[in-house]
Every structure is written in structure tokens, then in C-alpha cells.
Amino acid sequence: MKRFIGAMLGLAMVGGTMALVAADGRAAEKEELFLPPGARGFRGMLLGTITNKAEARFVLKVEKVLRLWPKNQAENPQALVGKEVGMVVPPKAERILAALKELKVGDRVVAEGIHEEGNFLFCIETLRKAEGEGGGEAPPPGGELAELKETVARLRARVAELEEKVAALQKEVAHLRELLEQRSR
Numbered sequence: 001m002k003r004f005i006g007a008m009l010g011l012a013m014v015g016g017t018m019a020l021v022a023a024d025g026r027a028a029e030k031e032e033l034f035l036p037p038g039a040r041g042f043r044g045m046l047l048g049t050i051t052n053k054a055e056a057r058f059v060l061k062v063e064k065v066l067r068l069w070p071k072n073q074a075e076n077p078q079a080l081v082g083k084e085v086g087m088v089v090p091p092k093a094e095r096i097l098a099a100l101k102e103l104k105v106g107d108r109v110v111a112e113g114i115h116e117e118g119n120f121l122f123c124i125e126t127l128r129k130a131e132g133e134g135g136g137e138a139p140p141p142g143g144e145l146a147e148l149k150e151t152v153a154r155l156r157a158r159v160a161e162l163e164e165k166v167a168a169l170q171k172e173v174a175h176l177r178e179l180l181e182q183r184s185r
Contacts, residue, residue, distance in 0.1 A: 033059060033086040034119045038076025042115045044068040046080065047130055050107050056089045056097060058123075060111060070150055074115070086120035087111060089127070099127045 035042075045066040052059040062080045089096045100123075103109060108130040113121035 033084055035085065035115065035121070036076075036079040036083050038079040039074050039085075040115055041073030041075075042077055042080065042113055042121060043072040043074075044077060044113065045126065046085075046111050046113050048085075048109065048111070050103055050105050050109060051084055053100065053103070053105060056091065056100070057120075058087050058089075058100060058103075059084050060087050060109070060113075061085075063108075066110065080113075085113070087113065087123045088120050089123050093124055096123055096125070096127045103127070103129065 046060060046062050047064040047066050048060040048062040050058050051061050061084050062082065065077050065080060068074075068077055089100055091097075110126060110128055110130050111123050112126040114124055115121050
């Protein structure tokens with residue numbers, strides 16, 4: 001009976017919140033999922049178990065925050081641990097939608113979570129089954145790629161700044177050489 005009821009539950013978006021609903025549209029036992037205080041602005045990797053799922057949404061019971069991205073703005077990312085968090089897969093993330101389709105309720109997964117707005121996280125680049133006891137704690141390549149791109153962009157901006165400073169110093173050195181030549185004549 002419990003398995004039948006679980007199969008009849010789905011997820012619905014209501015405003016900025018995610019709610020569990022029964023197949024007939026009535027509210028389920030757990031009515032709404034909220035991000036815990038301190039988790040707004042979260043960007044990083046989570047380890048957890050899928051407790052409910054629909055076509056492009058799932059609920060993740062978070063076991064551990066595996067990694068935070070440089071642009072993480074959550075005041076307390078650890079507030080997610082032990083909580084059920086609504087996760088939404090954007091329509092254009094076909095690879096993630098395909099991965100979600102293959103996963104089952106009860107699967108232990110590693111998922112990238114990004115908070116933009118509302119009371120849920122977006123799952124954009126990484127969703128995969130966790131491997132081994134550590135849950136695949138090494139960050140997956142997809143997440144590392146996003147972090148590397150951010151790092152490269154920061155480094156390029158810094159190189160451009162330094163090139164401007166070098167050019168200014170070269171002009172100053174040339175000017176000082178001219179002054180020295182004039183004095184030595």
C-alpha cells in the first residue's frame with residue numbers, strides 16, 4: 001500500500017514553492033518544501049537520496065554538502081543537511097532530464113544545486129548516482145568545468161589588468177630614460 005501511495009505522488013510548482021501533490025491534485029502529507037534559512041544563494045554539490053520525483057523535478061534528502069562553488073552566497077550551506085529540498089531541472093538541460101528519468105526514488109545521488117529564486121534549487125549540470133560509501137565525494141567533471149571556466153575568466157581579467165599596469169610602467173621607464181639622456185648631455 002505504501003508503495004502504491006508513493007507512486008501516486010507528484011511534485012507541483014505553486015508560485016515560488018514546490019509542493020508534493022497526489023495524482024488527483026489533492027495535497028499530500030507534506031504540503032510544501034522550503035529552503036532552510038541560510039541556504040538562499042547556495043551554489044554547490046550535494047549528496048543525498050531522491051525521496052520523490054516527477055518529470056523535471058525531484059526531492060532530495062540532503063546527506064552532505066560535498067563542495068561549494070566560488071559564487072556561493074549561502075550564509076549557512078550546512079543548513080541543507082538533513083532536509084528535503086525541492087530540485088528543478090530546466091527544460092533545456094536535456095542531459096540532466098535524461099539522467100533523472102533513469103533514476104528511481106531511493107537512489108543515492110550527487111547533484112549540483114543552484115539557488116536563483118523561490119524555495120527550490122535548480123539542477124543544471126550534474127545529476128548522477130553516487131558511487132561507493134563516500135558518495136562520489138570527488139567533484140564530478142561537469143561541476144569542475146563550471147568552476148574552471150569561472151577561474152579562467154577571473155585570471156584573464158587579472159592578466160588584462162596587469163598588462164595595463166606593465167604598459168603604464170614601460171611608458172614611465174621610457175620617459176625616465178629620456179630624462180636621464182637629456183641630463184647626461
